[in-house]
Amino acid sequence: MSRFALFVVVFLGLGAAFGVSAAGPLESLRSLAHEQGLVAVQGADGGWRRVRRCGVEGAEMPPGLAQEMRRSRLKRDHSPVEIPVVLHLISNSKGEGAVSDAVIAQQMRVLQAAYEPHNFFFTLQSVNRVVDDIWFQGERENVMRAALAVDPSRHLNIYSFDLGEVALGYTFMPWDYPEDDYRHGVTVFYGTFPGGEGLPYNEGDTLVHEVGHYLGLMHTFQRGCKAPGDFIPDTPYEKRASYGCPVGRDTCPHRPGEDPIHNYMNYSEDGCMDHFTPQQARAMHFVVRRFRPSLLD
Numbered sequence: 001m002s003r004f005a006l007f008v009v010v011f012l013g014l015g016a017a018f019g020v021s022a023a024g025p026l027e028s029l030r031s032l033a034h035e036q037g038l039v040a041v042q043g044a045d046g047g048w049r050r051v052r053r054c055g056v057e058g059a060e061m062p063p064g065l066a067q068e069m070r071r072s073r074l075k076r077d078h079s080p081v082e083i084p085v086v087l088h089l090i091s092n093s094k095g096e097g098a099v100s101d102a103v104i105a106q107q108m109r110v111l112q113a114a115y116e117p118h119n120f121f122f123t124l125q126s127v128n129r130v131v132d133d134i135w136f137q138g139e140r141e142n143v144m145r146a147a148l149a150v151d152p153s154r155h156l157n158i159y160s161f162d163l164g165e166v167a168l169g170y171t172f173m174p175w176d177y178p179e180d181d182y183r184h185g186v187t188v189f190y191g192t193f194p195g196g197e198g199l200p201y202n203e204g205d206t207l208v209h210e211v212g213h214y215l216g217l218m219h220t221f222q223r224g225c226k227a228p229g230d231f232i233p234d235t236p237y238e239k240r241a242s243y244g245c246p247v248g249r250d251t252c253p254h255r256p257g258e259d260p261i262h263n264y265m266n267y268s269e270d271g272c273m274d275h276f277t278p279q280q281a282r283a284m285h286f287v288v289r290r291f292r293p294s295l296l297d
C-alpha cells in the first residue's frame, strides 16, 4: 500500500511546513497555493488553509489495461449501473462534521446530476452517523474503514471527516485491491458538501471527482502534454492542473484543443466544473465490468 500512505505522509509534511495561518489577502494566498500545487480552502474556524485538491496523484493503470480498454467492444449504449451508497459521517464531540440531512440530500443530487447523463445511478441506502474525536481527525483511517465499511463490492462507501491539510478528498483506484476489500471507498472533507465551509470547493464536486477515480478515471492533466495522457481520447492534453477557472487556457499548444478546465477530473473550482466526456463515461463503464462487477449483480 503504500502509494497512498506515502502521499498522506508527504502531504502532512507539506501542511506542517506551510502552517495554517496564512497571512495576506486571499488572492495572494490562493496564487501562492496554486504555485505550490495546492488549493486554499476555508476551514471551520473561518481561517484559510492550503491543501491538496486531491490525494490521488501519481496513480497509474495496470500494464495493458489501457489497451484492453481501447479494444473493448463497449460502445456508448452501456446499460445502467446502479450503485447503492452508504455515507459514513464522522463528527467530533463538538458537532463538527455533523452535516444535516438536507445537505446530504443536496450532495446526492449533485452526484446524481453529474453521472446520470452517463447511465450511473446512485441511491443513498443509509447514513451512518458516528461521533469519534480520533476518527474525525483522520487518524486510524484503516481501522475506521475496517470497522464501518458495508460490503464494498456492492456499495460505494463514502467517509467524511476533517482531512486537515492532507487533501480535499481521495480514494483507492479500482485495481488497487480486490473489489470486496474494506479499503475501497471515497473519503471527502465534509466542508466540500454543498454550502459547506470549504469555499470555493463547496458545491459538492469533490465527491463527483473522487467517485471518478473510484470508477477508474485519471486526472485530465496526467502526464502533461505527453502521450498517452489520461488515456482518454476526447479530453485534450494539458500540461498541469487548472486552478480557479482559467477559461481559454491552452498549455499544450501543439496538441489539439484547449485545456479541459471544465472537466470534473481537473482541479478547477467547483463552479467551473460541469462535465465528463463520452469517452470518460465509456472508460468508467469498462472499469466497472472489469474491476467492480458485483455492482452489476
Ligand SMILES: [Zn+2]
Pocket (backbone or CB within 6 Å): 053, 054, 055, 056, 209, 210, 213, 219
Ligand atoms: Zn483527483
